[in-house]
Amino acid sequence: MSYTIAVCGKGGSGKTTFSGLLIRQLLEKQKGDSIIAIDADPNANLDEALGVSADNSIVALIDDIAKNPDKVPKGMTKNRYLEYHVQDAVVEGEGFDLLAMGRPEGPGCYCYANNLLRALIDKLGKAYSYMVIDNEAGMEHLSRRTTRKIDLLFVVSEYTVIGLRSAKRILDLTRELEISVKEARLVVNKAPQGVDKLRTEIDKMGMPFAGAIPQDEDVFNLSLDSANVMSLSQDSKAFQAVSRIYEEVSCLLNK
């Protein structure tokens, strides 16, 4: 059974950067364990951040099949057909696999497709030790409940009061939606030295603080060079900070 880590936060707060650096920590510190990264953002770019290229048509395909079951080849069950496509959409990175969900085509109700997708992801996840889900900013994915059970939820916030309040709303939303979250941790990104000025606000969150990631020019420069977080130097401030955050939560991961 896999250990599910979900990363949420406001748009641009650093979810994808953090997810990528967290995967690097898992690769380095949980050697031998298998990892699947799930890009649940329809404007998917976790694949780019991790230096792989994903097929992100899976949600559209599931939705299409749900609406047009006659597209399933004769002699095959719908589930088997979809399972095959989900497996086919998984791409291999260096030491991890990745599945990008993509987006449905056009408006409509996707409950049926979402239920199918959830079952498929649950099944796929069982083959891995760790599942790391990079969520979209709008929280649609959580609202659609394609993830039901989260062992560790990271809520990433920028170093602003508004960002922290929005992080708190995200945590509240998971409670309203009755998503099972075993542990939740706050990560403050793009922080100056220390987080003293916002300490009171952080303490009011009702969510333990896992640590801060400083504003890091090396991370910014990656986007200028169209490089990815896999190539971020281990000496960089952001890498070091995520390493400390990882140590902070490692007792949860090894349970």
Ligand SMILES: Nc1ncnc2c1ncn2[C@@H]1O[C@H](COP(=O)(O)OP(=O)(O)OP(=O)(O)O)[C@@H](O)[C@H]1O
């Ligand atoms: N600690 C940091 N220092 C400097 N730049 C950063 C840091 N963290 C993230 N960034 C930059 O901020 C931008 C947004 O980061 P990222 O894509 O990780 O956020 P996101 O929350 O995944 O965004 P989206 O909501 O669009 O998916 C990127 O250009 C990234 O390089």
Ligand SMILES: [Mg+2]
């Ligand atoms: Mg992102």
